[in-house]
Amino acid sequence: MRALLLSEYKKLSVVDMPVPDIGEGDVLVRVRACGICGSDIHGYDGSTGRRIPPLVMGHEAAGVVERVGAGVRGFEPGDRVSFDSTVSCGACAFCRSGRINLCDNRTVLGVSTGEYRRHGAFAEYVAVPSRIVYKLPDGLPFERAALLEAVSVAVHAVSRRVPAPDDTAVIVGSGMIGVLILQVLRAKGIARVLAVDVDPRKRALAIRIGAAHALDPAERDVPATVRELTGGRGAGVSFEVVGHSDTLSTAIRCLRKGGTAVLVGNLSPKVELPLQEVVSREIDVLGSCASSGEIPESIDLLARGAVDVDPIISLKAPLDEGPALFERLYRGDETLMKVIIQP
Numbered sequence: 001m002r003a004l005l006l007s008e009y010k011k012l013s014v015v016d017m018p019v020p021d022i023g024e025g026d027v028l029v030r031v032r033a034c035g036i037c038g039s040d041i042h043g044y045d046g047s048t049g050r051r052i053p054p055l056v057m058g059h060e061a062a063g064v065v066e067r068v069g070a071g072v073r074g075f076e077p078g079d080r081v082s083f084d085s086t087v088s089c090g091a092c093a094f095c096r097s098g099r100i101n102l103c104d105n106r107t108v109l110g111v112s113t114g115e116y117r118r119h120g121a122f123a124e125y126v127a128v129p130s131r132i133v134y135k136l137p138d139g140l141p142f143e144r145a146a147l148l149e150a151v152s153v154a155v156h157a158v159s160r161r162v163p164a165p166d167d168t169a170v171i172v173g174s175g176m177i178g179v180l181i182l183q184v185l186r187a188k189g190i191a192r193v194l195a196v197d198v199d200p201r202k203r204a205l206a207i208r209i210g211a212a213h214a215l216d217p218a219e220r221d222v223p224a225t226v227r228e229l230t231g232g233r234g235a236g237v238s239f240e241v242v243g244h245s246d247t248l249s250t251a252i253r254c255l256r257k258g259g260t261a262v263l264v265g266n267l268s269p270k271v272e273l274p275l276q277e278v279v280s281r282e283i284d285v286l287g288s289c290a291s292s293g294e295i296p297e298s299i300d301l302l303a304r305g306a307v308d309v310d311p312i313i314s315l316k317a318p319l320d321e322g323p324a325l326f327e328r329l330y331r332g333d334e335t336l337m338k339v340i341i342q343p
Helices: 036-046 149-158 176-187 201-209 223-227 245-253 273-278 295-303 319-330
Strands: 003-006 012-014 025-034 058-070 080-083 124-129 133-135 168-172 192-196 213-215 235-240 255-263 286-289 313-318 336-341
Touching: 003 319, 012 319, 025 080, 036 273, 036 319, 058 124, 133 336, 149 176, 149 255, 149 295, 168 223, 168 245, 176 192, 176 201, 176 295, 192 201, 201 213, 201 273, 213 223, 223 245, 235 245, 245 255, 255 273, 286 336, 313 319, 319 336
Parallel strands: 168 192, 168 235, 192 213, 235 255, 255 286, 313 336
Antiparallel strands: 003 012, 025 058, 025 124, 025 336, 058 080, 080 133
């Protein structure tokens, strides 16, 4: 099969590799679409330490079942499917309690940490355990289904603290996950959502898909503006989707007393926390990691149009264009948000 291999940092090439073997409980999927994630770009240069070459990256994918293991039930060749990016063990205490994103033995497709290497879906075929595979409705295109993993991250983040319907939510960071959180909030009946970003194109997209206001932190004091827009109170819930000290501070300072900040972004391994504000105003700070069984809900949101990923998809391209597109994204091409590779 043909695959996009990270042979060394900043070096990607399309190579021939063996079709993956499948175990008794596995499904072999012929990949029809796979999204380039921001974590793949950070792995491209080795900055995360979670993409150790040689590795086939890619974990946001959809395709068609090619072959199933002898012990697989419920799937057969020809089924249109997507799958979770997290391969949970199904047996540890976290898995048994339903918190599969915290699995003690989890691996992730397209990730290599030194402890494990699991090739991903920038390839013609990928093998995955059937327990993380989900059937797709016939009317859901593969390129949209490739964003199911990202949608599930947004659904999980919102599930950490769902605002009251009449409350105000603030999203700090209006990139892909930010605008997906915005749409999930709207789908759950939260009418007043404020988006924050320094990029005018991202603010414009946030307004287009339903934000009540899009605020530029370079031009105004965002927490003060949020208080003005909420009668002096502040927001009930904020979602920080960047992962820097200044954006975390903004997310916390936008909140009213007793509010909740949900932390989704994790670009920086360490950030400064405005501790006195958190303590004296009794702010709840919650982490949100990946997703935890929210893919069926995400399929439903996409299938009925409650979440629209088309405005997020910037480009669809064949596998051969993968190296050049990675380089464009790595250099910060601001015209691209989500690129879909079609092996």
